[in-house]
Amino acid sequence: MLQDSHSDRSSDQRIPPRYWWLNRILLVSAVYVLFLVGLRLYWGWEAERRLNAKIEHYRALGQPVLLEDFRKPPVPDEENAAIILRDVAAKLMGTSVDTDALRRRVLAGDSDALNSAKVVLAQLDVVLPDIRESRTLEHCDLPFAPNTPLLNVPLPNYAEQRELARQLLLGAAVAFVNGDHDEALEYVIDVYKVGARACAGRPVVIAMLVGIATDELAHDVLHRILPDLMFVPAAADNPRVRAIDRRAAKDLITHLLDEEVLNVGWERACQFERLYIVEYSAALRAGTVGLPTPAFVVTPPPGALMRALISPIWLTDAVSKMALVDVTSSRLRAKTFAEAASYRVPVFDPNEVNLIEYSVYHFTGSLVYTLNRLPELAFRARASRRLTVLALAIRLYEIDVGEKPLALEDLVPHYLPRVPRDPFDPTAARMRYLRNDRFPRVYSVWTDEVDDNGAFELYESGTIRHATTRDFPRFLGLDRPDVPTRTVSPSTAQPE
Numbered sequence: 379m380l381q382d383s384h385s386d387r388s389s390d391q392r393i394p395p396r397y398w399w400l401n402r403i404l405l406v407s408a409v410y411v412l413f414l415v416g417l418r419l420y421w422g423w424e425a426e427r428r429l430n431a432k433i434e435h436y437r438a439l440g441q442p443v444l445l446e447d448f449r450k451p452p453v454p455d456e457e458n459a460a461i462i463l464r465d466v467a468a469k470l471m472g473t474s475v476d477t478d479a480l481r482r483r484v485l486a487g488d489s490d491a492l493n494s495a496k497v498v499l500a501q502l503d504v505v506l507p508d509i510r511e512s513r514t515l516e517h518c519d520l521p522f523a524p525n526t527p528l529l530n531v532p533l534p535n536y537a538e539q540r541e542l543a544r545q546l547l548l549g550a551a552v553a554f555v556n557g558d559h560d561e562a563l564e565y566v567i568d569v570y571k572v573g574a575r576a577c578a579g580r581p582v583v584i585a586m587l588v589g590i591a592t593d594e595l596a597h598d599v600l601h602r603i604l605p606d607l608m609f610v611p612a613a614a615d616n617p618r619v620r621a622i623d624r625r626a627a628k629d630l631i632t633h634l635l636d637e638e639v640l641n642v643g644w645e646r647a648c649q650f651e652r653l654y655i656v657e658y659s660a661a662l663r664a665g666t667v668g669l670p671t672p673a674f675v676v677t678p679p680p681g682a683l684m685r686a687l688i689s690p691i692w693l694t695d696a697v698s699k700m701a702l703v704d705v706t707s708s709r710l711r712a713k714t715f716a717e718a719a720s721y722r723v724p725v726f727d728p729n730e731v732n733l734i735e736y737s738v739y740h741f742t743g744s745l746v747y748t749l750n751r752l753p754e755l756a757f758r759a760r761a762s763r764r765l766t767v768l769a770l771a772i773r774l775y776e777i778d779v780g781e782k783p784l785a786l787e788d789l790v791p792h793y794l795p796r797v798p799r800d801p802f803d804p805t806a807a808r809m810r811y812l813r814n815d816r817f818p819r820v821y822s823v824w825t826d827e828v829d830d831n832g833a834f835e836l837y838e839s840g841t842i843r844h845a846t847t848r849d850f851p852r853f854l855g856l857d858r859p860d861v862p863t864r865t866v867s868p869s870t871a872q873p874e
Contacts, residue, residue, distance in 0.1 A: 422693075424690075429693050441649060442653070443649070443653065445657065450519065457517055459515040459572070462511065465508075467538035468538055469505055470505070470541055470545055471541055473545075477547075477548045480548060481544075484551040485555070495552050499545065513571050520580050540588065540591070543569045543592045543595060544595070546566075546572075547565065547569060549565045550563075550565035550566050550599055551599065551603075553565060554607075557620060558620045559619055562607070563627070564626070566630075569593075569595065569596040570596050570633060581649065581650040583647045593759065597765075601766065604770065605855055605856045608777075609774065624774070630770065631770055634764075634766060635763075635798070640760070648710070655699050659693060663685060663689045665679045703749065709721060710752065712753075715801055719753055761802055768798060771794045772789065772820070772854055782818060785811065786808060797809065800823060802823050802824050803823050803827065809821070809822060810822070810849075816857070817853055817855065818854040819851040819853045819854055820851065821850060823849055824845075826847050830849045832851060833848045836859060
């Protein structure tokens with residue numbers, strides 16, 4: 379009996395009561411850990427399911443979303459205008475001359491600049507037949523074969539296309555000064571139909587931006603020479619001028635009014651951004667790419683533990699940003715800038731977040747700002763095209779009638795099928811027209827969506843400044859203002 383009592387006391391000493399609570403805590407902790415593991419597995423499964431469902435949704439709509447969807451069968455070189463343009467542009471590279479500055483000097487009547495321009499254009503004259511031939515070809519697809527990982531595929535270099543456009547516009551200036559107005563307009567049409575078309579041959583945002591910049595150069599040159607351009611038959615009495623066939627001008631008006639090409643280009647660019655999201659998410663989860671820091675310095679690929687913990691967040695963020703791309707694509711087709719800008723997300727400022735936040739929401743910094751800017755850039759391009767169309771139609775009317783139209787409606791239907799509307803006007807009103815001002819012009823209310831009665835700003839070179847608080851004009855007369863950057867307000871005239 380004494381032995382039994384001693385044995386019981388020994389047992390109690392081996393397992394003190396406080397350890398019972400420790401065992402329970404360990405048991406509860408183990409259950410909690412198992413719960414977290416199960417929750418993480420379910421979270422990862424659900425995030426993967428949502429991403430796959432999103433991809434299947436796009437495929438059901440017939441839209442490209444994965445890498446293989448963007449691979450197209452190659453076009454034979456002899457049927458592909460892009461190959462001709464690429465080879466032509468490569469031959470023109472290497473000049474150290476500032477063709478933009480030289481073009482402005484030529485248009486200003488500098489005889490030395492004219493002689494220098496002829497030397498620069500010697501090579502362009504050799505390849506010009508190839509450029510004109512490329513305009514007749516149906517296909518214009520730049521070779522582009524994206525591969526995994528997409529992050530390692532370099533962005534296309536458009537330096538050659540930009541230089542080709544600049545030299546073509548220099549050719550337009552030389553032809554105009556020499557009195558060959560027909561050839562001057564053909565050079566401008568080359569830029570519109572060839573340069574921008576080649577840039578749009580790849581489904582990336584940078585291609586659209588280069589296309590917009592190329593078009594803007596052509597707008598500016600056409601705008602500068604338009605008040606003096608002579609068209610058949612108005613120039614029949616001037617043997618020193620080779621006048622322009624009316625059909626070329628009307629074909630150009632039709633080309634500039636067709637904005638579906640731009641809409642399709644933006645849609646394809648957005649679809650490629652969506653592919654980038656899918657590819658980047660997969661590469662992060664595989665540990666083959668690093669994360670950018672707030673200073674946009676790429677870090678080494680995330681470790682296995684980090685990928686295991688937060689990869690579902692990357693998947694969820696990818697799905698949300700794909701939805702944002704869809705909204706942006708729809709807004710780019712909106713009728714007015716107000717409608718396009720109605721959906722916005724907070725602009726991501728890397729200076730206000732820490733590395734952990736940036737690592738979790740990596741797409742926010744790299745994508746949101748770009749998507750927020752695209753509608754404004756696209757609508758600027760749309761407004762600029764429409765103003766150029768109006769300026770060209772007004773010039774044709776002026777040659778026929780002997781004076782500018784009293785109102786833009788006078789251009790319909792003989793010169794225009796309709797009066798273009800201002801995409802920056804919240805009510806989609808027609809473009810404005812100042813006929814009796816010191817500087818006659820058509821204009822858009824521009825990005826502030828407020829009609830400032832035609833007030834504008836210029837750079838010292840005379841180039842129109844894209845000021846956000848002023849209107850954006852296209853001048854219609856020979857008296858084009860050329861002043862330092864400052865605001866110029868209309869004198870007494872009001873829009874017709």
